[in-house]
Amino acid sequence: MAEKVFEPGVQAGRLDAQSYADHFSDLHPPLDAHEAVVAADRCYFCHDAPCITACPTDIDIPLFIRQIATGTPDAAAKTILSQNILGGMCARVCPTEQLCEEVCVREVAEGKPVLIGQLQRYATDHLQAEGTHPFTRAAPTGKTVAVVGAGPAGLSCAHRLAMHGHAVVVYDARQKAGGLNEYGIAAYKTPHDFAQAEVDWLLKIGGITIETGKALGEHITLDQLKADHDAVFLGMGLGGVNGLGVEGADKDGVLDAVDFISDLRQADDLKSVPVGRDVVVIGGGMTAIDAAVQSKLLGALNVTLVYRRGRDRMNASVFEQDLAASKGVRIVTRAQPKAVHGNGAVREIEFDYVGEDMAPTGQTLRLAADQVLRAIGQTLEGDDLPALKHRKIRVDARGRTSVDGVWAGGDCASGGDDLTVTAVAEGRDAAMDIHAALVAGNA
Template structure:
């Protein structure tokens, strides 16, 4: 292996570079652009885009409302189905959901830019004073929500709208979950995640207690005794192991933790990054940590994925985002050993892979790559904070279509539930579904 170059350091770029590198990746539409884009919609009666949306937003209706000059009304159409419509407009993989299903995509290869139109509408409404929703008369019922991420807050908002009193218990200092701690900074600049949280809480009837973690500061039994119903939106807290020799060497880091540190950094120039960065994984977290490492000043960034591009969880669009920003993606490789000197990572021994009859195996041919930092982005796992009280399926909480768990009076949603899509929009749908089920349970 070539001689190791200077390794991990902060302040690799000038202040102006950080500002431009982490600027909004998708600048918002202005009034004229929104009008032109809305004119492209065919307003399909049996709209395939609406069927492709996990929260079944009436997309043709809200685009028509934008076209007729009523973006705030359009936003209400969106938020009725998805109270996190502003964030989902920024981070939802529209290219594989509503926009992929768009008739213009099939006919012309250029879909209506639904995500940007959704952002245009929701931004307009959030800029207005007041809150678009009012609480129903108080019911006297109290609901506990464990987890202040998209699933938990979507559930809390809908319950508050029905007149129930909600207490959200969040382990971290801020609410928002992965919207605040786990999404690339260039997708949500300007502190939008917290602005949206404040907007959602503006309905009233929701109390948030930070620094309260289920299984540590709280127990499920205690919540069930104190509240009339419980919703669990605790996400995934475990980090999958790399499975390579010496993966405990200094310089081998969890991608989720690094992104969280980046999102909370007051000065990006103080965040250290390596010159040679390797990322193990093929999902959105891998893309986000790779691109942001490059934007922080890393010289070489390479994503290593064990299968081909079609099997990557990150969409082709996101893969293009990475590659156009100088990130290399090497497919059909897997890590075998972290090469360490004096306890610090200096490289990675990898093996080429191939798939035969659906089974992945190494070819026996290996190679080495230099590395100052190696990020694990190979997924997370559910940590059972309920003490074995809930039935699990595939390592996550088993819940039905209404997000009821195996315990009466306990619902769950988001990434901690089996069979989910691990998307913000899907977590919001879980929270809304659970809230309606809880409301029926409480008022029966």
């Protein structure tokens, strides 16, 4: 076999077809029926199960695992989906090692938790493969609700409202529904176009219309939505990306990690996605990890992830950090960008090492780079919005904003963690409050 040559610069098609297929296959192959039963038998079915408390959507985990153990996976799926209608995607992308599995009694006692996430996937995949929808829509109420954003929060809200008989119109700026699930999740976590399949399945409840290519503030306004609908839910996520704010940050080859991930997710052929030979990713969250790992999987020779704080402060879980390391990603901590060097295009990026107080120590680091991916946080975009808090839409415990008749949830709203599962919970809970207000005539 000829030795692989890593050409400099940003290029597409660094690998052969089989390598792309192998690298972007399912990160966690699904359990088969026998494996699922064996895994389910490890559950103690705790009465006061800590895993339920740790789940942002409050799924009755011992119940659904018992249902798998007794050979009724579709019943298990309904238990899951009644709390989390996007339970299939969450089973793939949830940081279960930090949530339900971290507090599992088996984990505490033996260091090996019940495979809650994989069991959840087994049950939801089993039901969705049949094409059936386990919920029925109530009689139409005559009320309509506008949902801005077809991501996890918006879809969760829309489904719960539709179940209660309300008509829902979902507006999304993109050309496909799904939001983060469609555009922002690593391709190896959700292969085979799962995100769109889940959206199609969710819409079987009926009563939901999706209008794509409609951005708030550009194609639609909040006043218009309030006039045309009985209530409004804002769940459009965060559209802006923080800049590096250093000299040379505008050079060619300096990109937003979210755009890199989106382009990869939407590519019909992975061979068409360009990647550098020397890639530097700046950030410490899940987006940074996903961008770094996928750069390596696309054929980059050197991939370095640089974060300004210690590993213990990274938003990415230890599992994700270890995954990146296992793929050959180098992780450098306590360093922040100082300057981007190059003649028109990036050739090197310079960092200051910093102390606990984030002040430069006087030591610097220069890394060769022909591609730099920014993953240093996203921001809320738009002027036609309710009152903000910490640069997000201010909401109360029910998801209500400062504007009467307008609710918000997910990443665009103040409050919970920026996780898919949290967004689902916030969309669901806001829908229940919207429903109560509509029934009472208070929306």
